[in-house]
Amino acid sequence: MAENHSDSVDEATDEQPLPAEVVDQAEQLTRRAREAVDDNEATAYRERRAELLTEYDYRARIRNDDDDVLVLYPDEWLTDGVAQLEAIEDLDRGIERPLEGAGDAEQWRAIEEHNRDLADRVEAAHGEVHGENAHALADFMSNHYAKEIERATGEEVAEFREEYFPRNAWPSDEQQAAIDASLEYVFECAQTEPPAWREN
Structure with a gap:
């Protein structure tokens, strides 16, 4: 094949x-x-x-x-x-x-560590609530797409926000209220233009 x-x-x-x-x-x-x-x-x-x-x-x-x-x-x-x-x-x-193959496992660990480090930076800059949301996004991108957060598409971020986050992250009311700002902070800390995930 x-x-x-x-x-x-x-x-x-x-x-x-x-x-x-x-x-x-x-x-x-x-x-x-x-x-x-x-x-x-x-x-x-x-x-x-x-x-x-x-x-x-x-x-x-x-x-x-x-x-x-x-x-x-x-x-x-x-x-x-x-x-x-x-x-x-x-x-x-x-x-x-x-x-x-060890190479693949090492690559995924590197992606996970990268995303976790970015979430830690969000928490350090913007507080615990935004940090928890950033860590939820790190889990999602690492486990579901094996991608660095900076490479997320608008569709993937929308999937995280609308499906994964409310069902799997067990967010508090405060986290839910802050999620849009948290996502903005993630891409701000990554120094990356955020993808379009909101419907106009």
Whole structure:
């Protein structure tokens, strides 16, 4: 199966069956599910991955070779729940990502430390409430997208604000009232132009 790691493709094309960002997210969710110590948390990550891939009529499985590999493949490859590889004309539509290797783990730790440091700077500059909100954003960007906060898109920040923050951060009334200002402070401390996440 062909592996495509292009980061410049925003939409699926003939050469890239899935957007690169979707592949990255699926890989990250898979790793988080494998690392989770709580079964419910692991299930939530796998369900989120399934929802993500369903939008493109894809599925995921883990191939257990010497090193585990994440395999993403089209729904149409399945017959009665089994992939019929001999009947598939274009195997290049399958995508593989290795799941083991120290380099990847080190990269994610670096991202998490970077985001945590930024949240600490927000707290030092603007107080505990904004710091707690910044740490919630750090958790979200590190765990769900494996991205530095400065690279967040408007859509990702909106997802954090509207979905993740109220459901997963257990914010106090004070935190909820301050969230918009907190997000502004995060990007201010990062010295980065904030993405547009509010609806006009």
